[in-house]
Amino acid sequence: MIDPAAFVRWFRGALPYIHAHRGRTFVIHFGGEAVADEPRFASLVHDIALLHGLGIRLVLVPGIRPQIEARLQQRGIACRYHRGQRITDAAALECVKEAAGQVRVEIEARLSLGVADSPMAGMRLPVVSGNFITAKPLGVIDGIDFQYTGEVRRVDAPGIQALLAQERLVLIPPLGYSPTGEVFNLRAEAVATAVATALRADKFLILMEQPCRLDDEPVAQLTSSEARTHLHRKRFPAPVASHVEAAVTAVEGGVERAHLLDRHLDGALLLELFTRDGAGTLISRQPFESLRPARLDDIPGILELIAPLEREGVLVKRSREKLETDLADYCVIERDGLVIGCAALHAFPEVKMGELACLALHPDYRGENRGQRLLEHIEDRARRQGLERLFVLTTRTLHWFRERGFQPATFADLPVQRQRCYNAQRNSKVLIKCL
Structure with a gap:
């Protein structure tokens, strides 16, 4: 007997292709x-x-x-x-x-x-x-x-x-x-x-x-x-x-x-x-799958991608307005029209530092080194901007970043501008990597 729930999920998933x-x-x-x-x-x-x-x-x-x-x-x-x-x-x-x-x-x-x-x-x-x-x-x-x-x-x-x-x-x-x-x-x-x-x-x-x-x-x-x-x-x-x-x-x-x-x-x-x-x-x-700068029409896809991680407390909640303001900082992995990955680089050029933020992957595509590709893309972008260090604030992925060359740091190591908007309640770990 066919699984009704599986059939409904498949049929709904096929709808964009039926239209296309x-x-x-x-x-x-x-x-x-x-x-x-x-x-x-x-x-x-x-x-x-x-x-x-x-x-x-x-x-x-x-x-x-x-x-x-x-x-x-x-x-x-x-x-x-x-x-x-x-x-x-x-x-x-x-x-x-x-x-x-x-x-x-x-x-x-x-x-x-x-x-x-x-x-x-x-x-x-x-x-x-x-x-x-x-x-x-x-x-x-x-x-x-x-x-x-x-x-x-x-x-x-x-x-x-x-x-x-x-x-x-x-x-x-x-x-x-x-x-x-x-x-x-x-x-x-x-x-x-x-x-x-x-x-x-x-x-x-x-x-x-x-x-x-x-x-x-x-x-x-x-x-x-x-x-x-x-x-x-x-x-x-x-x-x-x-x-x-x-x-x-x-x-x-x-x-x-x-x-x-x-x-x-x-x-x-x-x-x-x-x-x-x-x-x-x-x-x-x-x-078929490309890593590219984010566009305005990617915002709904980014919001949908990060929403589950925001609910779990893995990512800080971002509004549509905030995404629109910072859109130039974002890159996405697009797969046949679907945003399956994203990341952002927020630069602090006065101290030659950048923040890797909003690194997220669709749960069905958390393989084949896509997270690594996003990280390398952000690092390359940071180098081209003349930044010398990259930092990240994380609550759940400490070891993943440690395995990729990030070292533990302290709140005081952050740029002063970033310290002002640090959320002490999240108690995020600070990690820094020299580029």
Whole structure:
């Protein structure tokens, strides 16, 4: 039985994402392996239908490689590759067209399901496919003629956007058409990347056969430049590297964010899109989590962050007016729009001292050295201002500061101006660190 309290907490936590995603354009790519995998594919289709029901504009680009190879094997035709790319002769092209048709029909049938007692009961989900991709032949490489293997030449972005505006779900198979009427077999991931870039999609989601790892370690987020560096150093396993390359190319081409997800994780799309920490690897131009100077619109987040610590007596209570007055002293750690950490440096330049104040972290993010990052940021800021010593008043975190180089001091060691507003009832310990 579902835990009602947990469900309510999750639903309330998902609300900001529901609002943020409505009306946005997402391109979702998955391989032919996902289509062939029952019952996981049924669950994936239900999740796609849910996203559509929440007002998200969706473009699906499925792969068809296993379906092509099954047909080639049935006909006794050898699979031919060069540099990881299929060589498509006339016989293979027939198999490609059949596989594309089969996958398209299967997806459309799944998205049309509306029987009672199913997650899609009562839904009407119009699906549209078409000749949105203009292609050209890949040509001859290393003396090998790729024949009907092609590459994307142009994407009909206005045509796709017009259908999305009509609340249609757009399905684009990995086929391209030339102005001379030829059909070309295209890499599905290349099609998805080109479509996401042409649409300037808000999100490009790639469902993979394995999770994204760096040197066999899971990775939650990367900037596009970091990912490009890791690709250059060959730190991703081969199957993952191509997905990372596609994600980076899309982000560099104007897509806001790309997400790499393990398709075997049930509900991966929902977990990635409607929870703060997600379930896969995020690639974006800017860091998902950043440490920066506080802004006026951060004040509600700072107040919410420090309120529990004020109630416990760990921090001195601060009013909104006081925060606004001292805002230039504050820095925050922001994670996807949520303030999860803050700290302040109040300077006393006449004695070349600074106070580290209001160091706080969200209880869900008190790990991964975020407190240390805030401290180092404040120390660096103090040095740039010409301060020589940093002091802190604390009632509960004496040892944490001692472990980081702060030494016990006395009330008399504080700047005179700070002595005047010292709260003797709190009996805070004074610690000082030389910079």
